[in-house]
Amino acid sequence: MSRRVVFPFPAIVGMEKAKLALLAVAVNxxxxxxxxxxxxxxxxxxxxxxxxxxxxxxxxxxxxxxxxNCDPHDPQLMCDSCYARYQRxxxxxxxxxxxxxxxLPLSITVDRLIGTLDIRRAITEGVRALQxxxxxxxxxxxxxxxxxxxxxxxxxxxxxxxxxxxxxxxxREGVSVRHPARFVLIASMNPEEGELRPQLLDRxxxxxxxxxxxxxxxxxxEIVRRVEEFNRDxxxxxxxWEPRLRGLGRGGSRGLGS
Numbered sequence: 566m567s568r569r570v571v572f573p574f575p576a577i578v579g580m581e582k583a584k585l586a587l588l589a590v591a592v593n594x595x596x597x598x599x600x601x602x603x604x605x606x607x608x609x610x611x612x613x614x615x616x617x618x619x620x621x622x623x624x625x626x627x628x629x630x631x632x633x634n635c636d637p638h639d640p641q642l643m644c645d646s647c648y649a650r651y652q653r654x655x656x657x658x659x660x661x662x663x664x665x666x667x668x669l670p671l672s673i674t675v676d677r678l679i680g681t682l683d684i685r686r687a688i689t690e691g692v693r694a695l696q697x698x699x700x701x702x703x704x705x706x707x708x709x710x711x712x713x714x715x716x717x718x719x720x721x722x723x724x725x726x727x728x729x730x731x732x733x734x735x736x737r738e739g740v741s742v743r744h745p746a747r748f749v750l751i752a753s754m755n756p757e758e759g760e761l762r763p764q765l766l767d768r769x770x771x772x773x774x775x776x777x778x779x780x781x782x783x784x785x786x787e788i789v790r791r792v793e794e795f796n797r798d799x800x801x802x803x804x805x806w807e808p809r810l811r812g813l814g815r816g817g818s819r820g821l822g823s
Contacts, residue, residue, distance in 0.1 A: 570799040573806035574617040575813060578788045580610065586771040587618045588813065590749055597770025598750030600713070600761070603777075611753040611775055615666060615709050618751075621813045622664035625705060629660035632697045633744040634705045642705075644744040666751070667703040669710045669724075671717075678723055682737045695742045700724075700733040703748040713752035714761045721765055724750070728768055 577584065586599045601611045628635040628647050636642035637657045650657060669678075680698035695701075699708075708724075710716060727733045733746040750768055754761060766772075795802040 570803050571620060572613060572617050572792075572795055573803055573810050574614075574621050575809040576791055576795075576802070576806045577610065577614055577617060578791060579784050580614060580775055583611070583614055583773045583775050586773050587614070587751070588621070589771065590751070591618075591621060591623075594749050598752065598768050600766070600769040600772045601751075601753040601775050602756055602772065603753075603775035610777075612711055615751055615753065619664075619666040619707070620810055622666075622707065624661050624663050626659050627662055627705070629658035633701050634662075635745065636705070642745050642747065645742075664706050666707045666709045667699060667748075669699060669703075669708060669716075671712060671715055673699065673720060675720065675723065678720060679727075679733055679735050682735050682740065682742055695735060695744065697744075698733075700727050700746040700748075701744055704744070704746050706748055708748040708750050710750070710752040712754055712758070713765070714754040714756075714759045718762070721762060725764060725768065 574584070583599075583601055586601075590596050590599055601614070603611060625634075626637055628637045628643070631644065631647050633644045633647075635644055635647045637647075637659045640648055640651055643651060647657060676698065678699050680701060681696045683694040683696070685694075727746040728748070728750060731745060731747045732743050734741060734743040736742075752769070791802075
């Protein structure tokens with residue numbers, strides 16, 4: 566089965582400030598998250614941009630048998646289980662994986678977000694008793710929220726706590742299990758559907774307003790031409806832009822992946 570071909574990031578027409586913001590975060594995650602604001606009635610392409618951005622992200626080294634994408638070289642970025650193995654002098658198995666964009670649906674439940682805990686196994690096995698949630702998948706990756714301004718307030722609070730401390734803590738009946746949850750938050754929203762809570766807005770180091778181009782004979786015409794070309798031959802179109810895509814990927818390889 567052939568892989569699904571996404572529209573190449575460098576082939577996207579316009580939205581230069583939005584693309585620059587995403588690339589800046591890839592190079593320097595300490596900038597914080599990126600919020601893309603713009604109405605979808607004109608087809609601004611915010612979601613397409615983020616999907617394409619996933620191809621630019623670098624590869625990272627992770628502990629091969631850990632569900633939390635722990636860094637095999639940094640004890641400060643390990644879950645309790647990996648840290649215990651590290652302390653015993655055990656050689657942690659290493660795998661190289663492509664970073665990815667993890668989508669957070671608006672309908673997500675708290676258990677799906679933070680994970681669920683088996684109390685009996687937690688007492689005997691510790692962190693291995695945690696059924697990983699979306700925050701585990703997002704660790705050392707990108708967490709993307711479309712229509713972030715419509716997200717449930719309690720879910721927002723959980724995400725803010727994890728983002729602030731860099732850890733996801735699951736507590737139940739006196740048992741506590743934690744794992745690292747260090748992610749870069751990227752979100753998009755339509756201001757016409759409501760504003761964003763100030764606490765969440767503060768999580769974004771860069772806020773970019775994205776507007777649909779209005780000139781029918783210029784940018785819009787080029788967008789239509791490239792989309793039609795992509796639809797006719799996705800793999801061929803992707804191959805033509807692949808050299809530029811690889812160049813962008815190398816630029817971010819010392820940022821998020823480090």
